[in-house]
Amino acid sequence: MVWLRRTTHYLFIVVVAVNSTLLTINAGDYIFYTDWMWTSFVVFSISQSTMLAVGAIYYMLFTGVPGTATYYATIMTIYTWVAKGAWFALGYPYDFITVPIWIPSAMLLDLTYWATRRNKHAAIIIGGTLVGLSLPLFNMVNLLLIRDPLEVAFKYPRPTLPAYMTPIEPQVGKFYNSPVALGSGASAVLTVPIAALGAKLNTWTYRWMA
Numbered sequence: 121m122v123w124l125r126r127t128t129h130y131l132f133i134v135v136v137a138v139n140s141t142l143l144t145i146n147a148g149d150y151i152f153y154t155d156w157m158w159t160s161f162v163v164f165s166i167s168q169s170t171m172l173a174v175g176a177i178y179y180m181l182f183t184g185v186p187g188t189a190t191y192y193a194t195i196m197t198i199y200t201w202v203a204k205g206a207w208f209a210l211g212y213p214y215d216f217i218t219v220p221i222w223i224p225s226a227m228l229l230d231l232t233y234w235a236t237r238r239n240k241h242a243a244i245i246i247g248g249t250l251v252g253l254s255l256p257l258f259n260m261v262n263l264l265l266i267r268d269p270l271e272v273a274f275k276y277p278r279p280t281l282p283a284y285m286t287p288i289e290p291q292v293g294k295f296y297n298s299p300v301a302l303g304s305g306a307s308a309v310l311t312v313p314i315a316a317l318g319a320k321l322n323t324w325t326y327r328w329m330a
Contacts, residue, residue: 134195161256161259161260161263161299161300161303162299162302162303162306165255165256165259165299165303165304165306165307166303166306166307166310168220168222168255168259169225169251169252169255169256169307169310169311170307170310170311170314172193172196172222172225172226172251172255173229173247173248173251173252173311173314173315173318174314174315174317174318174321175192175318176188176189176192176193176226176229176251176318177189177229177243177244177247177248177315177318177319178318178319178321178322179191179192180192180229180230180233180243181240181243181318181319181322182322184238186230186231186233186234186238187230188230189226189227189229189230189233190223190226190227190230192226193222193223193225193226194223194226196220196222197219197220197222197223200217200219200220201219203217204217204219215266218262218263218266219262220255220259220262221255221258221259221261221262222255224254224258225250225251225254225255225258226251228247228250228251228254229243229247229248229250229251232246232247232250233247240319243315243319244312244315244316244319245312247315248311248312248314248315248316249308249311249312251307251311251315252304252306252307252308252309252310252311252312253304253307253308254304255307256299256300256303256304256307257300257304260299260300
């Protein structure tokens with residue numbers, strides 16, 4: 121029965137990572153569709169950080185093995201590359217979908233858990249903060265390496281995009297000077313309580329399995 125329980129644990133990781141990816145795609149256009157990328161950077165930096173933290177810390181504490189968070193982020197990344205390939209096969213440009221940079225932030229979470237000798241509270245506070253701070257930085261570097269998002273947006277609009285949501289030129293810098301700084305700061309604050317929620321879900325899972 122022990123091997124069955126362990127197998128079930130890792131299957132749960134795969135299932136939740138896939139579902140997290142689907143929820144991320146539905147969360148908005150910043151990461152996946154380049155039409156609204158720059159204007160939505162802060163909002164979706166927060167959504168990506170919290171989405172990664174809640175699932176990654178849940179399964180990392182569930183297994184008690186440093187490295188599980190990176191495993192979780194890798195599954196999300198692979199699944200998103202599959203979606204990217206599907207859009208490319210439909211005739212859209214390679215840059216139409218941008219795959220998020222989840223893995224380095226998840227590695228920082230794993231490193232925190234390992235370096236603190238599997239201290240749950242350190243993983244929540246320090247690891248959650250590192251995830252929130254780092255993910256917007258990695259994603260902005262990622263976005264700088266692709267083609268102009270406005271060019272892609274006007275040339276290849278989303279098939280499901282309503283007419284009234286036709287991409288417009290973003291007013292970057294009008295409300296804030298640095299979307300990376302604002303995204304990292306907000307994410308660092310909000311990711312910690314979300315990571316704590318993931319840890320609490322872990323407790324509920326053990327009670328359910330008892």
